[in-house]
Amino acid sequence: MSSGPAFLRDLDVLIRARYPLVYLVSWEEQRLDAILADLAKSHGRTLFEWSVTRGLRQLSGGRSVPPLEDTQDPHKALEAVQKLSGDPSLVVLKDFHPYFESPKVVRALRDLAHYLKSTFTTVIILSPTLTIPVELEKELTVLDVPLPTFGELAQLLKDIVGVIRRNNKATIELSRTDAEALVKAAMGLTLSEAENAFAKAIVTDGKLSAEDIQRVQDEKRQIIRKSGLLEFYPAEERLENVGGLDGLKTWLSRRTAAFGEEARRFGLPEPRGILLLGVQGCGKSLTAKAIAAQWRLPLLRLDVGRIFSGLIGSSEENLRRAIRVAESVAPAVLWIDELEKGLAGAGGTGLQDAGVTQRIFGAMLTWLQEKTAPVFVVATANRIDLLPPELLRKGRFDEIFFVDLPTAHEREDIFAIHLARRGRDPKRFDIPALASASEGFSGSEIEQAIISALHDAFAEKVELDQRHILGALRETFPLSTTMGHEIQRLREWAKDRTRMASTRTAEVQT
Ligand SMILES: Nc1ncnc2c1ncn2[C@@H]1O[C@H](COP(=O)(O)OP(=O)(O)O)[C@@H](O)[C@H]1O
């Protein structure tokens, strides 16, 4: 079984370099069992496993060691490991992290680490969460286990198909392309989740066929949503439905093929991401959604508010998982909406201390900077005062765009788009007159005015016309009238630091 070549290579190097303690973060025990068994074999090491229920036992390799009595106790287990370490071994400690609470265990692990440096034994701590006592920070090397690769999932599918063929319980109607699409649909799942998804797809209609691609995709959606942070978002918006923002749209259009093989051969790096900063209701979220459709990539929405809320388990673990999922379905667009929301909770909510928030945010920044998987990040933000300056530093995003209130010309676009969306021919309306009657309106406020006008027309039992819309516009107090000052400040700030999403911004005034 091959599993994320980079990860395996790293682990291999650590073992060869005689690192005494390695911490593997994964909730895929079964998959890791197989990987570690292979690894022990290829390094000619005896494989031991410890769990609190069964104590320390030999699983494979080496000369047979008599049963190790009385090693359920973690401290006793560590003593036993030291005694055994004369023989080159790989010792896997499962769910050992709760015992980091005990100073005695932590001390014993430190001593063991020093001792093991001169042996050919490596202790691997395997746990779904990462908790390291400070005393051990220097002794432990942490490796994140990536989700299964395409190759691993393809092997799983092959094994399942083999079993079905032998048992004759179901039929298989899969072309090679279908099989590949099916494997791709499962990417982002753990091995056992994928196994369940395939099994469910087979049971539904007694066969494995092209129809199951959709089933597996749906199953993945469900599983990923349950994690609480990430959501597959339907990429239904089109870039044509975004009015104005010509500069931003051109930038995006130029990169439509940037994730393809041809772009790589041409020597282009994959785009990393953009930050859309600006006035509320002017199309930032809309654009984020449209990018995925334009580029034909899956769209994943990351709920920052919930990362920091501390409501769903360990925040750091959740972020790690979200990142791993995003990377495993790459190329993909990862949409982080209203980035500042999560940060605003830093001190205020009292659910998480500021230290945790900062650590998680730091982890996110590091990932933004160092990520190698083609995950295009689209972050949006309505305020700058809450954003940490590190975020705006070069290297995190390809570009920071400022999205301002639409100009008169852009408002015309927006009116036309939303009238057409609701089945009305824009040509029947005096669009320039509507645009001049909506000075200072955001795209969202224009949309709301059209909806309100539609209600009025519907109540009057007549077709929508100009006067309904003009009436609705008159009754609206756009946010820019009450927030003029804030918007002005945002604009000032953005002037030298960002790129204008609209090349016509100069025409705007509030
Ligand atoms: N430039 C625009 N073109 C077309 N529709 C817009 C535009 N800006 C806003 N809207 C409408 O208003 C809605 C809310 O806008 P949104 O993108 O969520 O604003 P933001 O994220 O900037 O606060 C959109 O879904 C869309 O219907």
Ligand SMILES: [Mg+2]
């Ligand atoms: Mg938004």
